[in-house]
Amino acid sequence: MEKVVNINSGTRNISGVRKVGEEFAAEFEKLGFKNFWIKMPFEMKRAGHLYSQREGEDGPHILLIGHLDTVFSKDSDFQKFTHQGNHITGPGVVDMKGGDVVMLYALKALHACGILDGKSIKIFLTGDEENVGPPLSLSRRELIDAAKQSDMALSFESGQQDQAVIARRGASLWSLGVSAKRAHSSTIFSEDSGDGAIYETARILKKFHKFAQNMPNLTLNPAVIAGGTSAGFDAGSATWTSAGKDNIIPQVVESRGDLRFISREQLDDARAEMRKIIEENLPHTSAEITFTDLYPAMSITPENKRLLGVLDEVSQELGYGPVGPNQPGDRGAGDISFVAPHVASIDALGPWGGGSHTTQEWLDTEGFRKATKRTALLLYQIFQSHQRHPDGS
Template sequence: MNALASTFKNMACLSVLCFSLFSFTQNNSKERKIVKAVDRYAENAIELIKKSVNMNSGTMNFDGVKEVGSLFKGELDKLGFKTELTNGDAYGRAGHLIATRKGKKGPEFLMIGHLDTVFELESPLQEYTMENDSIMKGPGVADMKGGDVIIILAMQALKEAGLLDEMSIEIVMTGDEEKSGSPLELSKKDLIDAAKRADIALGFENGDNNPKTIVVARRGSTDWELKVKGNPAHSSQIFTEDIGTGAIYETSRILNEFYVQLAKEKDLTFNPGFIIGGTSLNENANGTGGTAFGKTNVVAQQALVRGDLRAVSLEQLTKAKATMQNIVSQNYPKTEAELVFSSGGYPPLSLTEGNTKLLGYFNTVSEDLGFGSVTAVNPRNAGAADISFTSGYVDMAIDGLGLTGGGGDHTIYESGNLNTVATQAKITAVLMYRLVHSKF
């Protein structure tokens, strides 16, 4: 009797599940249209990724960035967006692609991508290759031309389902995400202005390359420069009252104290990217390195270190800066040091209640469409990105909606799983439909 009861119970559960799936399929005709439209355009989307990946758009290759912008502009023009390729001369970059549509219902959406990659014209990686039937390797396939195409594919599906006209959407694909122009306030002005108009921001970076995660908080990034001076002298006089310890010992003290006092701070990192020291220094004009002259029997007169600092909140960033400055001020004998933080950099995308709620909505759609649950990315695994500039302006923001499932970002091994293109587009389009029609 217990076995029979158990059988009936299992059958009842199965019936409830089948009814639930049947109900979802039958009672959401608009959502079914969205899903079918994504499937219909998916193959074209893959071809668009391939075409764009084969266009070199390293940040400093302005012609290439503009070429990719024109390619995506043409696709958005077909969908009735008002599009513009902006001029980036004022901040020393190629410019951005901006596309807008004004609807009559629901929240204002901001969708964020970028046209540029880290792969400049001298990179050995210039074209895509297929590792197998689904994994594509290529420059910017994941970061983030795949994400840009997912935006376009989602818009095509909404158009096909007769839903696009009712939505208010602004798409900003920047031309300098990988290497921001200067001054930063001009470089990011279009993006920040769009954020001020928006209610919800959706970023299409590839997150931590796991399709089961979404970014609700990102760490910000700022650069720092440490300059240290000491007294040059014969090495036999080091540590004397008149000569002191020299620039290299003082630099070592500072960097070690950074580690001792801050390394255990959750989600905070500070990386010295390069260091040179000796009797004299010769810096590269672009700030990426240099050379030093010195001899083993001479106390070092100068040292230079450049690095970055990443924090998950403005409060954490402020506290870390203060700690670092305090360490720098406590000099070894006969040395002096100066620590300067860049005025630019990316702000953190702080974790908010709205971001968490939007993740919940995204997760619900993913589960309803049969793609499984989605959780938040550990911010320690999410670097700086353009969506951070929406922090404080929009009610809700999430990132990581782009092409995922690969790896090797910013290297010649960068890849992505093309199977995630349709999946991410379906979830995105259905999410937007539900948000417009308050179906959560």
């Protein structure tokens, strides 16, 4: 873990992401895996993904998921692995190089016992989980294909001793544009001038706030706003600009943010409600909203619950206590979300710690050991209790 944490692999550090992938590929090869590097087009500015596999017909086909990149760029002040007692700090120790190492050493344990012989295992370590390269149809195509060829998927984002993830919310972006009549401020609210773009935006956002609060597992975040006589966005620098005068009724507002949801049905309902709200315009105003899909939702399924049941049984046999489901609202989106619509899935099998995406990111070494043991025995139990039928089911 020290070796890979000390290699900077911020998402846009293409050479760094590939170098971390090479380190893991060398270890997987020792365990009998064949490695493939899935390249992305140059214009996407992403490193690609490591795909490793062992082919066999003994037991279920399992997909293991992790990622190689972190949120820390080459010029970040947070670059080094440090270890004091049971406390490790460093970029990616829990998100998620630590999880990748848990996966690796659980497989090493099974390999040492000869348990991997004849087993079908796919490993997919993405290179851009922290900032997925568009279009998603290309950057996640092979991951989804691997899921469709598998019976179950296990993901190694950071975890907790008593919880795992069998549902996590999806993510969508929204962009709101509001227009109004420009006039002298002394005439605002008049029949001829109307209420202006900022009042109309305030009305819309207040209603967004009210309806979102009454929908379980749904959040709606207005992340940025700009308005006045002019407003604009520079995608290259992610900078918003606006201009206006105190004595002019504002004629434009631009706002954007994200929407988190627990199912496609909830997403569709939320979008329909948002469209309805923006149509209830104040005088002399109009509004338009557009949506962009990011991550699908990982919804609760009976198959996911059964995987959690196996993990719970293993954890209690190890003396670690019971494992229950994590609250979906407690986690952000992740690569497991692309897989979950196609196959039984569980996430947060990695080590426990905290401070993800901050310069205080840390890992508990005892939790790291427990997560590795628990993963090894979880895989062993799955291999022992699942047999593939002649028809492949």
